[in-house]
Amino acid sequence: MIDTTILQQAFGSHFGGEGIPYFAPGRINLIGEHTDYNGGFVFPGAVTQGISAVMRPNNSPKVHLYAVDLQRSCSFDLTDLEGPADVNFRYVYGVVRELMAAGVIVEGFDAVYGGDVPLGAGMSSSAALESCFAFALCDLFGGHLDRMTLARIGQATEHKYVGVKCGIMDQFASMHGRAEHLMRLDCRSGEFQYFPWHPDGYRLLLINSCVKHELVGSPYNERRASCERVAALAGVETLRDCSWEQLKTLQPQLNNEDYHRARYVLGEVDRVLSVCGALERNDYEEVGRQMYLTHEGLSKDYEVSCPELDFLVDEARRLGVSGARLMGGGFGGCTINLLRNELYDNFLNEVQQTYRGRFGVDCHPIPVSIGDGAREL
Ligand code: GLA
Numbered sequence: 001m002i003d004t005t006i007l008q009q010a011f012g013s014h015f016g017g018e019g020i021p022y023f024a025p026g027r028i029n030l031i032g033e034h035t036d037y038n039g040g041f042v043f044p045g046a047v048t049q050g051i052s053a054v055m056r057p058n059n060s061p062k063v064h065l066y067a068v069d070l071q072r073s074c075s076f077d078l079t080d081l082e083g084p085a086d087v088n089f090r091y092v093y094g095v096v097r098e099l100m101a102a103g104v105i106v107e108g109f110d111a112v113y114g115g116d117v118p119l120g121a122g123m124s125s126s127a128a129l130e131s132c133f134a135f136a137l138c139d140l141f142g143g144h145l146d147r148m149t150l151a152r153i154g155q156a157t158e159h160k161y162v163g164v165k166c167g168i169m170d171q172f173a174s175m176h177g178r179a180e181h182l183m184r185l186d187c188r189s190g191e192f193q194y195f196p197w198h199p200d201g202y203r204l205l206l207i208n209s210c211v212k213h214e215l216v217g218s219p220y221n222e223r224r225a226s227c228e229r230v231a232a233l234a235g236v237e238t239l240r241d242c243s244w245e246q247l248k249t250l251q252p253q254l255n256n257e258d259y260h261r262a263r264y265v266l267g268e269v270d271r272v273l274s275v276c277g278a279l280e281r282n283d284y285e286e287v288g289r290q291m292y293l294t295h296e297g298l299s300k301d302y303e304v305s306c307p308e309l310d311f312l313v314d315e316a317r318r319l320g321v322s323g324a325r326l327m328g329g330g331f332g333g334c335t336i337n338l339l340r341n342e343l344y345d346n347f348l349n350e351v352q353q354t355y356r357g358r359f360g361v362d363c364h365p366i367p368v369s370i371g372d373g374a375r376e377l
Contacts, residue, residue, distance in 0.1 A: 001050060002114055007054045010112045011056075022135060023050055025372070026125055027047060028204065028327065030044070031287075032169075037165070038269070040265065043182055043195075043275065047369065048369050051114070051128040052115060052377070054112050054113075066112045069119075070088060072086070072088070078106060090161045095134050095137065096137065106141050115129075123366075130171060131174035131175050148175070153171075169187070177370070177373035195276075201341055203344060204338055205348070206336055210364060211306055219304075227261060227262065234246050292324065298326055316337050
């Protein structure tokens with residue numbers, strides 16, 4: 001979390017005085033990738049990195065924003081039907097409009113925000129931004145929306161104002177995170193459970209490939225469309241309800257690509273359940289094995305990996321890491337690695353060297369701790 005005094009200083013110089021501070025986190029996801037919009041399970045946890053904002057009502061019909069990381073400002077009217085052209089500010093605009101549509105009486109406000117969740121790393125910086133504003137504005141203007149509704153407001157913002165047809169995982173995790181717990185969410189029913197995360201003798205490490213992951217304009221929506229085509233042919237609402245037998249029967253009617261996409265999703269829904277069983281037995285080696293299988297599926301069947309991410313996963317395997325895979329939407333961003341404590345230093349040194357040797361650029365390790373969800377600070 002960034003130091004909010006930086007935000008308060010910027011608030012003072014732009015608007016005078018101080019704002020009320022809020023925070024919402026980014027997330028990791030242990031397993032269950034591209035399953036959320038298929039009605040399957042996901043296994044995320046909020047991290048301690050995220051987006052912080054300080055804000056205050058301004059008794060006008062206008063919103064004034066200053067993003068410290070971008071060093072840019074933006075203003076819009078609450079009744080503006082178009083919103084800002086700059087996509088960076090459309091996240092906040094979308095949240096404002098969606099909150100209003102949900103009945104929250106949002107009034108004009110001034111806000112300064114910034115964060116420490118790396119952009120484009122697959123850690124859901126955009127969900128953190130949406131969740132931070134959704135939570136804060138609901139609180140500031142006396143709305144009574146529960147956290148799941150606020151998460152759906154963030155998701156609707158992606159769909160309607162940014163153009164990414166994402167699932168609910170990122171906003172869900174940012175709103176519901178709990179320190180030292182992962183969450184298993186059933187994306188079909190919306191039911192979820194907290195799982196204590198104390199992997200004795202193991203730790204998680206993200207490695208940012210620094211290949212910019214950008215879901216806006218990426219083939220993310222095409223992947224979703226493939227899944228929806230197969231589900232429609234199978235006569236089910238989402239692929240979660242398509243059985244292996246059904247998929248096999250349908251195979252002759254499917255193009256090769258759609259078949260492989262669906263095969264990945266069915267496998268991933270099963271893998272999340274295996275991981276739950278393994279976690280109950282504290283069998284982290286089995287959790288790791290499933291993570292490697294996920295990566296293989298994401299790389300070969302779902303085709304959302306890239307040479308840099310494949311390399312990082314291969315290196316992890318070579319260096320004895322228990323499990324590794326690309327995390328999030330793909331097309332760049334991070335790998336998530338589950339490794340025994342004693343391997344940590346060696347893995348960190350080696351992978352940084354070999355990555356630089358292979359690609360001529362640095363990868364960035366990101367240690368993670370599991371933290372709480374959106375809140376006032
Ligand atoms: C992105 C989306 C999520 C989810 C993941 C892949 O992070 O925002 O909804 O689909 O990709 O699991």
